[in-house]
Amino acid sequence: MPKRDKPDREKNRFSARAVRYARVGANVGRVAARYGGRRLFGGEPNRAGEASALSSALGHLKGPLMKVAQLMATIPDLLPPEYAAELQKLQSEAPPMGWAFVKRRMNAELGPDWQQKFASFEHHPAAAASLGQVHRARSLDGAMLACKLQYADMQSAVEADLQQLQWLLAIRRRLDSAIDTTEIGKEIGERMREELDYRREAKHVALYRTMLDGVDIVRVPRAWPELSTGRLLTLDWLDGTRMLAHRNDPLAVRNLLATAMFTAWWFPFSRFGVIHGDPHLGNYTIFEKNGKPAGINLLDYGCIRIFAPKFVRGVVDLYHGLLRGDDGLVVHAYETWGFRRLSRELIETLNIWARFIYAPLLDDRVRTIADGVAPSEYGRREAFRVHQALKQKGPVTVPREFVFMDRAAIGLGSVFLHLRAELNFYRLFNEAIEHFSMDRVAKRQKSAMSAAGLLDGH
Numbered sequence: 001m002p003k004r005d006k007p008d009r010e011k012n013r014f015s016a017r018a019v020r021y022a023r024v025g026a027n028v029g030r031v032a033a034r035y036g037g038r039r040l041f042g043g044e045p046n047r048a049g050e051a052s053a054l055s056s057a058l059g060h061l062k063g064p065l066m067k068v069a070q071l072m073a074t075i076p077d078l079l080p081p082e083y084a085a086e087l088q089k090l091q092s093e094a095p096p097m098g099w100a101f102v103k104r105r106m107n108a109e110l111g112p113d114w115q116q117k118f119a120s121f122e123h124h125p126a127a128a129a130s131l132g133q134v135h136r137a138r139s140l141d142g143a144m145l146a147c148k149l150q151y152a153d154m155q156s157a158v159e160a161d162l163q164q165l166q167w168l169l170a171i172r173r174r175l176d177s178a179i180d181t182t183e184i185g186k187e188i189g190e191r192m193r194e195e196l197d198y199r200r201e202a203k204h205v206a207l208y209r210t211m212l213d214g215v216d217i218v219r220v221p222r223a224w225p226e227l228s229t230g231r232l233l234t235l236d237w238l239d240g241t242r243m244l245a246h247r248n249d250p251l252a253v254r255n256l257l258a259t260a261m262f263t264a265w266w267f268p269f270s271r272f273g274v275i276h277g278d279p280h281l282g283n284y285t286i287f288e289k290n291g292k293p294a295g296i297n298l299l300d301y302g303c304i305r306i307f308a309p310k311f312v313r314g315v316v317d318l319y320h321g322l323l324r325g326d327d328g329l330v331v332h333a334y335e336t337w338g339f340r341r342l343s344r345e346l347i348e349t350l351n352i353w354a355r356f357i358y359a360p361l362l363d364d365r366v367r368t369i370a371d372g373v374a375p376s377e378y379g380r381r382e383a384f385r386v387h388q389a390l391k392q393k394g395p396v397t398v399p400r401e402f403v404f405m406d407r408a409a410i411g412l413g414s415v416f417l418h419l420r421a422e423l424n425f426y427r428l429f430n431e432a433i434e435h436f437s438m439d440r441v442a443k444r445q446k447s448a449m450s451a452a453g454l455l456d457g458h
Contacts, residue, residue, distance in 0.1 A: 102123070102125075106121075109232040118140070119137075119142065122137065131150060131151060131154055131195060131196070132151055143237075144239075145227070145234050154196055154231075165189070180398070182397065183397055183399060187401075194304075195303060196231075198232060204302075208220045208301060212264065212267065218263060219297045220298055221236035221299075222235065222236050240286050240297045242281070242282075243257070243286060243415065247420070251422060253293050254420060255421050255423055257296060257419055258415070261412060261416070262432075269312065270312065270441075271444055272441065273312045273441050274448075275307070275404065276303070278302065281418070283298070284299065285297045303404070307401060309441040310336055311336065311401050312436075313336060314337045319358055319361060319362075319429070322355060322358055330347070334347065337399050338402070345389070346396060349386055352385050352389070353383070355382075356379060360425035363425070364427070366423060367423075368417075369413050369417055369425070
């Protein structure tokens, strides 16, 4: 009798999730309506109260909307600080689904004999997140595996949650029109839909294995196509410890890990036009050699952004423009990225943020990323200045391609802050862009994408 109850309990659990999605939609709508009502009748804004209400509306729901909310909280100045602070409080891990759920999902992906395709498969997940959960397994030839299994009905849930995203962005536009978030919403939606396609993610893994081939301080797993589908991704299991477990290691170790992170991010971008767009600390672990930390494991490849080579040129041009004081090159870089209607005042405003992002790369000396600024204050002053200027001179429409580039750069900087690394970022960056040309990036990108199967129409 208890065995027959398990599927019913699982079914009820999915029903509860569906009801919760509906409730979240209604609650988010009420937050927007509350704000709109005050605007209509001349009431004073209460951002702290609205932010708290929005956080309560989301609660501990673990699904696409949670991922979107956390993503929005990491993009500087996308949300008012009260909203960002509340959303950052939301937990990043979901309660795992039970074994009955896992068996049904694995049966749907690999067939009724799926357990015979593994030497072992752990019942309890090693990790659970917003879109799926990871189980440790062993292949028939003894290799350790990581099996990422997507939750059921995620495609419909993502579409429903992206609709709710429009409510969130509408709230932001009503609160403050300094930044037009239209293109931001489109970019987030496209990346979220890509994350559901585990076949594409397997190709992203192959792409990174090609791009980082021969880089000893960064490890990329292999995908196992015979044990993968569109909603099940099986990769090598990479043993490692959490990044934050090493924040008090000797400086030499912390510098090594920071250099590995810099290489894993800037090398693919500067040479292939590709970035890892999800800088969450949980996406990296530290591997050891001879009992000592030796580099990083890259674990998740759902949010990968592939840019046109001209976008990479814009990044390099802006760097050289700021370095040389070449205003014409700076403007050309912004135009290359897709910024339009650039007045002198708007360019000066964009330069505030650009100089903040590029500051460590422009400074030819060993330094920390923040260079004496308290981590809690890092970037806050610049973000405030940009926001105040845009309220007067804006609004500005942020180009789609810029969204994840900026977010990933901030995320990378946060890792350096946590590690308190002391490096010559100028030299690291100039090594990354040495001999840069758009033609080289285009050729390398085409070759790597072809090898990974990303040029076959999918």
